[in-house]
Every structure is written in structure tokens, then in C-alpha cells.
Amino acid sequence: MVAFRLKTTVPQTDLLALPWALPLEDWPEETTVILPAGTHRHVVRFVPTSGDFAALKELPDHLAVREFEVLSFLHQNGLPTVGLIGIASERSDRFGEPLPSVLITKHLRYSLPYSHLFSTPSIPSLGEHLVDALAVLLVRLHLDGVFWGDCSLNNALFRRDAGALRAYVVDTETAEIHPRLSDGQRTFDLEIAVENACGGLLDLEAAGLLQEGIEPFATAESLEVRYQALWDDLTQTQDVCEAQLASIHQRLDRLNDLGFDTDEVELNARDGLVHFRPTIVEEGHHKRQLASLTGIVAHENQARRLLSAIRAYGAWIQDGPTPLPEAVMVARWLQERWEPTMRQIPEDLRGRIEDAEMYHEVLQHGWTMSEDAGHDVALDVVVDSYIEEVLRHRVDERTLLRPPPTSDG
């Protein structure tokens, strides 16, 4: 007798109609989104659902439950990962034979597999950005006691962030949650990440897809350096004498630049030294600031870019020596810059890339045009040019589905 049990985080009645009594690899073509075949430990399929896509992964019951629990934990703790829809368990086929469980996750909008990033030569210093994104991700997981166990370019997805990248955990089959990670666990996880990153880059190189200037071994090794520097900045107690107090500010600035908010700063003066240790609240300093000022949803770097655009615009429209009140500056920027730009984008091109990312690209484009022209170019002219020269040639990244990993892992 056909049976299955569907447990979801949100009601998803369209999932009920899927052919659960068939092994995932036998699902009919009309049900799934066809992707190029690859080798993978478990069968993965994408299905359209509620105007979006869901990723389905078939795996043994206990692993599906475990991964469900890890993903739930990541969500509850605001860590960057794919959305969780649910789990289909206790499945059986029409002969009553049991079938493995299926883990159902939400496709992460605007997320890009790393192979796509290399096939579109639009990101300068791509190697560095990839490594930075993975380092931030790994540090964030480790701060919350998550041992990933298989951090790789392949097991992450990336979103554009004003020229940089943000990484999201996709595959958590090997992940473990602990109250706190030991140094041994962290270094081992990092070691796995470095080796996997190296393998992934060597693979791209062998396939002729690696951009010139990216050296797989050096790039992968830099992950260790970036991770360590960030971890130290976030966690180490620093002893400084009065003459070196500026270094505390530099460290706080570095953390803010990376988007980490410092809540309390523990300063302890004794023996003529100041003992300093920041307490990290969470990542997202600038994006929260932007959201509270404008309501615009953006990633960290995009938010930083937009905030400085707002300030620059405020200075430009300022009449006299007194700076405009922030609320006025924000309201005028929204009315005179952001909204006209968004209105000017033709309907059919809207949403190809995220709004904040597009605005960042418009700013870049305008800067180049002004440089070439030797004077400021009007916003509507910049936007028109951006639409024709850039946006029209971009693929829609909203639902650029992750091809099945091109390896066994």
C-alpha cells in the first residue's frame, strides 16, 4: 500500500500531489525540473512549488531526520542556509516496499553555485571573495557550535553582495551541533574546508574554467589565514597599553566592516594595560541599519554601499554648512534616487538580480560613465545605459537552480 508522511514547517499542500510512492530517480519529467546529470551520493531533484522551487534529496531515514534537525537549528539561530520546507518519511511504494525519506528545502532565491560564478566573468577578485565568504560562514557556524564536517565550494551557495559574495550552507549531512566547539574541532573543520576548496578549484582548473590569476593551492590556503584572522578578531582578548588604544578601534572597525555587531565591549584596566574583548551579537550591522532607515532588504555589503550612497547624496543636496537631518536625507534619497531608478527598470527585466545588487551596479555603471565623460551623468541616462548594456544581457538569477554537484560529494 502506498504511504508517506509529510511534515512541513509551513503548509505546502501542492507537495501532497507529488509521486511519493516512486523512488526520486523515477519521478516523471513533468514533475521535476530537468538538470544536467551528475554523480551524487544521494538523488536530488527540483520541483516547482508555490511559485518557487523546492529541492528534494532522498536519503536514509536517520540521515534525513538528522539533517532536518541541523537545518532547523541553523534557522533558529539565524545562520545563513537554505530554507527548510519539511521531510517526507515512512514512504512506501505500491507494493508496500519501504522507500528512503526525502528532505525538502526551499530554493534560495538569487543564489548561485560556484561553477556559475566562474562562468560569468563579472566578479573581480573572485577567488578572494569566495574564500572570504567561506571564512565568514565557517566562523559564524563555529561561533554557534556547529561543526560542518564537509565545508566545500560545492556544499555552499553564493549570493552576490555589492561586488563581494555571501555564502550559505546547503549540505549539512555531516554537520554536528555542540554546546561549544573545541579548538581541535575547529581546526579539523577548517582543514577539511581548505582541502575541499583546493579540490574544487583544481577541478575547475582541469576543466579549463578557472579564471587566470587564481592559483588553487594558494587560494585554498588563504582560507585558513582569513578564517584565523577573523576568529581572532572576534574572540581574542587583547592587552594594549594606552598608547595602543587606537588598535582597539581598528579591530572594532574591521569587525563592523565584516558586518559583525559588537554589543558589549569588555574593557578591563589593570597593570597599566587595557584588556579588551568584544562581545559579538550577530552579523548584519549594516543591513539592519539600512532596513530600519529605508525598509530596503539587502545583504551586508550592499547595505554598506547603499548607506554610503545615502550619505553622499545627503552631502550633495545639503544647502549650507549644517548637515541634513538623517530622516530628511533618507526620505529624499528614496524619492529622488532609489525609487526613480526602480521605476525605470522595464517590467520584464525587474528581479533578474536583487534590487539592492542592481542599484549597486547602477552606481558602478554611473561612476564609470562619469569618469569617461569627465562630468556627472544624469541618473536617468545612467539607468538607461545600464539597462541596455548590462541588465539586458544578464541571466535571471532568481531561480538559477543548483546543478547536481559534479562530483561524488
Place this chain on the structure above:
Amino acid sequence: MATVTYEEATRFYPDTERPAVAALDLEIEDGELLVLVGPSGSGKSTALRMLAGLEPLDGGRIHIGDRDVSSVRPRDRDIAMVFQNYALYPSLTVAENMGFALKQQKVPKEERRKKVEEAAAILDLTPYLDRKPKNLSGGQRQRVAMGRAIVRSPQVFLMDEPLSNLDAKLRVQTRTELAELQERLGVTTVYVTHDQVEAMTMGHRVAVLKDGVLQQCDTPQNLYHHPANEFVAGFIGSPAMNLVSIQPDGVAALAGTEIDFDDSVVDPTAPLTIGFRPESARIGATGVPGVVRTVEDLGSEVFVHVVVDHQGTPTPLVVKTSPPFEAHLGDVVHIELAGPVHVFDGDGSIVATTRATLR
């Protein structure tokens, strides 16, 4: 290659009173495949991670060979964690897949080539070194993944539930391959599993843990035939050993029938638990009466599940018998003891393994 020694190795997790691993003493011989087995929370994985350097020690020491590694960072311990989820890179050849991590560790080219060739020979992959993974069978791909660990030539391999993501059939096949490979490599290996069948079929010796405490470390045969306590007796073996607790009323009795122990060490007037394997009982003309619940006919052997009335409580027992055997639900059969009986005291420690008769 090396021995591994745990000396009173102890690990407490934060905010817990009971240690996750309590004063573990264990000597693992050079080239041995030792399996750590136990239920969830037994400390088996923690013990492995202490050896790997992933969990710090709160007491005791761990030696690899003569070297105290208790405070040595993981990468300097000369161990390799073996994963089943090693990624294979489709654009790299088999040799490149196996060797790139050595290049990352700055191992000279000639030495890399040698190590890859040696590993390939052991894994029967020599003819495929220049091929891409997609041209290999599933089993060969699995072996390339193993090759990535082997080329490191570690002193000790560590495997934490490496087969847990495989389906049942593949698991049985892969565990045989892993055991054969370990035999050929002769590298000391510590293997963690919750599955006692996997432990018994793979381990040269098996260490059974419960609540962070080592219960017994012995060969699979000794664990099966000479369990040190009631927990090991019940944990090892499938179907499980019949364990019946006896509150003696002047004499020790099973379901109202007096038990006569051959070994005089057993005090039949003290509270005890007796244990006997399904093959140490038989369906006979006399003995304890029991009601048949199910008959599990596996073709070559038959397991008869019965319920006896023991001290006023319906108590399930399993008896192994030879085919053909026919009985129906509710039939009454008689059970006799026909093999060794393990006697445990009130604390669960073994008192004797002896013959016994029901009379």
C-alpha cells in the same frame, strides 16, 4: 604503524556531571582493527574524537606509539579520519584525486607519485590511475575515496560510523571490503559503530561502552560466549540473549521450575539474573511451559518466540531450533536448557558461566 593507548582518559562535556568518557583504559595493538561499540550516549564517538584531538582530555592521557598526543593538535597526530563522503572531482584523474592533498601538504612530487601508486595497487586501481571518476564503477569510486586517506600513510585510521549513510545491502558489502582492506594495509584502525553486528563482524577486538564506561574489551567470540556483565550479554548477539531476573524463594526457579546449576559458585538463594542464548535452549518434551507468539522461520534455522509465566509476569523468551518446525500462535511448548547459562549477580556482574538443568 603504531599502538594506541588510552590511560584513564576522561572527558566531561560542559555543564554535565557524568563524564562522557570515564577513565578509559584501552590498549590497541599495532595493526589491530578495534571497534568501539555501544548505544547512543555510550561515549564511543567521544572516545574516538579524543584520539583524533577533536575533544580535549579532562584527565588521563592518550599515546600513539610512544608519543603522548594528549595535547598535540589534530593535524600533528599522524592520524587520518576516513570518510565515506570524500568528494571526487570529475575533471581530475583518479591519480590526481588521490594525490592533490599531498601536494597541498608540500610532499615532493616523486614521493607523491610513489604513494599514489602504492595505494592504487592495494586498492586494485592501478589500471585506472589516468581515468576520470565518471568512467569508474560505484565500488571503484568508493575505493578512490579511500585512496585519499591511504596516501597520507597515517599511523592510525579513525572511522566514525563510516557506513551509516549507505543502504543495508551496500553496508554489508562495504564492511567486508573495509575489513579486507584494513587487513591488507595492516594499519591500526579504530572504528566506531552503534551496530553490534557490524562490530562483531569487523573487529579483531570489540570494546563495549555504556554511559562513558568501558564494559568489556575482547574478541567477538569472547564477548559472545563470555560476557563480563549483564549489559554486554544483552547488547551483543542477535537475536538478543534471554535475560531473566530471579528473586529466589529458597531456590532459584525459572517460571516455577527449579534450576540446578552445575557450578557451585552460584548461590541459588541470592537475587540473580540468568542469561542464555536462543541456541542454548531447545523445545523438548519436558521443561518450562511457554505459549508460542511467533515462529521466525529463516530457512536454515527457526527462532521460536514464546512467553512464559515467570514470577507472575509474562516473560518473553527466544529459542532457536532446526527446521522443520511447526507451531501456531497460542500453542504450548516446553523449553529445556541445552547450553551454557550465564549467571549475573544483583549488580549485573558475571558470577559464572555454567551448565544448568531445569527440574
